[in-house]
Amino acid sequence: MTARSLIQRSCALLGLLALSAFLFYIGKGHTLLVDTAAVTIDGREYSSAETVSVSIDGREPESMGRAERTMAQVGGPRHRITIEVVSGGGQKVEQRFVIPTFLDTALVSVPAILGGAPRQHWVTKFVAPAAEDAPAEEMQQQEQSTVLAAPPAIKP
């Protein structure tokens, strides 16, 4: 094992690890909850227009009412949101934002972006309110038949 090949091999290994970290970073999936409900930031209250059509990363735009919420699955940290106010002024806003890697579910406030609130309030960590029936319950019934229920053919 010459010194040269030792160095080369460790470089290759580090390269692989770096690549994995990079893939992790650009591949991390997030769930975006696009919310049009009114929100108060630093005392100032922002409310969205009657109906707006919102499109994430150039996907199919979705029209949303005053206090609605839609979900979108996205991959990677950098995203683009285009909001177009349908009723009245016809104002069109396109903004870029970044989601921190380890944030699984993020709340995107349309009024904050439309109203030009400070950037850090656009995307906030979504905290699941306890009251709502956690979606996990009904998933349980589905697995009751665990894999070890008497399998017909006796596996070797």
Next chain:
Amino acid sequence: MSSRLRVFFIDNAVAILILLLIAFALPVAKLPASFLIQEILMRLGRDTFLVLALLLPIMAGMGLNFGMVLGAMAGQLGLIFISDWGIVGIPGLLLAMIISLPISVVLGWMCGMIMNRAKGREMVTGFILAFFMNGIYMMIVLYAMGSIIPIINPELLLSRGYGIRNVVGLDGVRQAFDNLIPLHVAGLKIPVFSYLIIAAGAALLIWFRSTKLGQDMRAVGQDRGVSASAGIPVERTRILAIMISTVLAGIGQIIFLQNLGTINTTSSHEQIGMFSIAALLIGGASVTKASIPNVIIGVILFHLLFLVSPMAGKNLIGSGMLGEYFRQFVSYGVIALALVLYEWKRVTRENDARATLRGGGAA
């Protein structure tokens, strides 16, 4: 002339038999051509890489690598981890492959070592090793994960709090490779990027055959004694052949599952070994000789039969199950026939070899 014809028939007995079966079952099944072609195109993209993984051990004289299931397990573990961490798209699949690399390297090395201790019985040893490792894989997936191995995403776990669920959805990476370069020709969806990966795999094998290690494998495959006396490290070369085959099987399994879109954690890896080997043999390969054309023809014919026989069974005798059983019979039967032909030819070749030595009456 007749003896050459006889040799041709024996060598390609398997492929000819399957062609006859398809020719018979195709009209009876009455399946629309476009459906068949679309399915075959998709399945070519899905299964070919797995069958490619079988070529190296055949070249190195270790026969059909039933131990490739170990690679499939490594690939599946990789996918489980990335769906746990929520990595999506192409980066998710690549990360799954990188995770599966160390696992399949270690498993491949272990499989190679064990096969070296059972020279002459490599295939049945690989077959039993696959069952043995299946037990260990189930222990890891159903008991260690969630308890010892931290799993972040609770949705992946069984209701009892540990062990991975029976079915794991791969929504984040579903058909990521297939749709990367979408191409629609005459209404048929063609998974271009998957074909590119397969082409890359085939190129890698062709390039590998021309390296010194590839040459050593060919030599070891034909005569271990002579290779050893020439100084080739026979044991190491065989282990490397199995390691590479296991790694390729891991990657192949990831391509296979991204096309399917779901993993059923305890069973989707078990049939892989048998289906891939049956496909390779249908393509005209034998236990000692296999080439890339055998792989491609094999996958096409195998899946054509796979699609056609249940429908033929239903239309002919009115029960789809019959076609299903017939399909499984053909898969097992093809491997049995290929093994019998290989051993039978080996025995007759040994007798012929001695016959040429025969002094004979002609003093």
Next chain:
Amino acid sequence: MEPILSLRGIGKRFFANRVLADVSFDVAPGEIVGLVGENGAGKSTLMKILFAMPEINETGGFEGTILFNGHPARFKDSFDALDAGIGMVHQEFSLIPGFTTTENILLNRESVNRSFLVDIFGPRINGLDRAAMDDRSRKAIAKLGVALDPDMLIKEMPVGHKQFTEIARELCRERVKLIVLDEPTAVLTESEAEVLLGTLRLLAAEGIAIIFISHRLREVVELCDRVVVLRDGRKIQDFPARGTSIKEIASLMVGRSVEAQAKVDAESELRSVNAGTEGERPILEVEGLWVDMPGETVRSVNLLVRRGEILGIGGLAGQGKLGIANGIMGLMPAGGSVLLNGVPLPLNAPRAVLDRSMAFVSEDRRGVGLLLDEGIDWNIAFTAMQVQDKYVRPLLGGLFKWRSDSAMVQLAQEYIQLLEIKCTGPKQRAGALSGGNQQKVCLAKAFALRPDVLFVSEPTRGIDIGAKHLVLETLKKYNHEYGTTIIMVSSELEELRSICDRIAIVYEGRIEGILPHTEPLEHFGILMAGADRDERPAPAGGES
């Protein structure tokens, strides 16, 4: 000129018996030295020592020194010797059938293009440089002076070309200075052998030293500059080949020291009168027998065996003497006609031969002669039980035949006394016995059949002197007491002459001649070396 290789006082002992004693000779560059000697004379051991084969170190190394290129050479293993410049061409080909000539010539020494991945994946990731390989192999083939197609696959090649490929492979080593050829012409036709000799002369002219091991004394005399004769591990003679004759070399190969000669003559007096009656019809008539036994091919043998005589079959290894017995007994594919007491004997049918009360003690004790995992009682009684229903008790009126262990133990005890088999009891595993005792068990197995005709193959190979003597005595006793006709195949000419009435010598699958045991040794030596028809001694009396 300073010798390329010189062996000084080379000796070797395998535990009890000494195989090589004080062998010294030199080989100068460009000189062809013929190395001849009976099998077991030590030739192959000498070569194993030169190539530092593992068996030598495992059994205690060797005495004496080897000088190569003028300085002492201590090779770790055979690859060390190959790299130092000594090439070896084996008798059976070590070639890869599916590879081309070039690939075989450069096996594991292929020229490669350096690839950048070397440091990560190790040297074997380099691609092969086919052009450079072709060039190197063409150069080696050119040296041979033979038209070899570098791209032809070995399995499609005539036998002669395979031999040349092996030689070309040795030539391809960078600093090859000495090539050892072990029986190179054994598988070649006459014309191919001539071409090979021509090539070897060409190589010698270029300064490559050659050690030529062969049984074909005619070629040795024609080709070699000097001849070294080995016998019983000693160098008997080392003299220039010019001016000697095959007759002289043969007698040196086979001749015994004076006192050994006296012992043989003394013993022949006490041989009893039972040398078989002349007039009566021979018990066994063999005509045009061919046997396909690997390494011991029998081409066409005609032989008449008289009732009650002990006929010896001698000859050098690989000439086919073992094939005769295995062929007649149906263990190897055979053809031709064999009459037992005038009635045709079916070939390739072991059971039919055993039913006609013929028995066979195989030369391959452990492989064919014994069930190593079973006891002595099993081993001795088995064949008699299967063929003649002995040692079984009928059950339910003979519907079943129950193996009676007690009868088998009793039979085993009987033979343990008779043959003085040293063992812990009739149940001891055959595998745990010494070579001599295993041979006695095989003999007992054959005697249990009470055969009329008994084939015995190499009965005394690899067993100690005491056991040797007892085995031969028992054979003689059986021949006298029961009149069993014994056909003994052995490479120990000495033993054949001490026990047999007549001795047939086999050369290249045919009976070269049959001589009474009293003939002088040289006559046997000539037959064994396959002398040309005109030089053959007039056989006294025996049919040929």
Next chain:
Amino acid sequence: MEAVRRFISSFGLPRLLITVFLLLLFAVAPMVGVDLPSSLSDVLIRVGMNGIMVLAMVPMIQSGCGLNFGLSLGVLAGLLGSTISIETGAVGMAGFLTAILVGQGFGALFGFGYGKLLNRVKGGEMMIATYVGFSSVMVMCIAWVVLPFKSPTMIWGYGGSGLRTTISVEGFWRHILDDFLAFRLGQGFKVPTGALLVFLLVALAVWAFFHLKLGTAITAVGLNPTYAKASGININRMRIISVMMSTMLGALGIVVFQQSFGFIQLYDGPLYMAFPAVAAILIGGASVNKATLVHVIIGTMLYQGILTMTPEVFNAVLKIDMSDVIRVIVSNGMILYALTRTMKVAK
């Protein structure tokens, strides 16, 4: 210390580990509230059920054909016997005997063809046995659907043609052996004397067979074929006899299994039936070319012991049921160990 090492090497290290593991289970069982007597009677019942299937391994190992991964051929013959016997409607001992006799007939037939095939592929038997077994199971799946069975207890209710996947032998010959002379020791401990008796009887018959002249010849063929050939033995005929015997024992074994299990399992049922039997005889200490009665009896008890005890003890102790995973690891681990060993024979 030397005596211990010699014992270990003769008894075989893995076999020792498994025995210790089993004894541990038996020791721990009562402490964790597992009803030992009923578990023990479970083990005995399973030994009665599977014993003959493990015994079926002996003839082919002795004749050098290796481990009979194609035992499913014998099982199929037995299934044919049972289904035909139920079709005839014979009940009780008559039904049971018809099932066995018809099974033996098919067993001999399948065994003969299977033996002829194996003679052509000497050296590569095990892998071919596995896949010939698998493909014949699939052929029979088609047969179960197509064959003209009429008996109402067996055919699908609505379809009218083709057999059900699992057929109950209730009312025909269920527990006909298990209950024969069965006695109870204390309340939980039921001893299926009938089944154990039949197992020992058949085992004795096999032991006796290998004491006959023919049996001795077969053993010699297994130990050293050239030796046997030199003693005038027709090697191929001996191998065919051993394969037929193994297949017929397999047919008998499945019928005995069904009378205790209570159901006939068709279609995929026999697919993996050879592996537990192979694992059991290897745990018993047999090698790839030497197997004796001791190996069969010890092997069956050890294997079935583990199979019964692990679920109960593990459930009680760890509250998780890992028994299925442990069975897969232990049985395949044993086969793997035997395949990688050279021809060494554990006494």
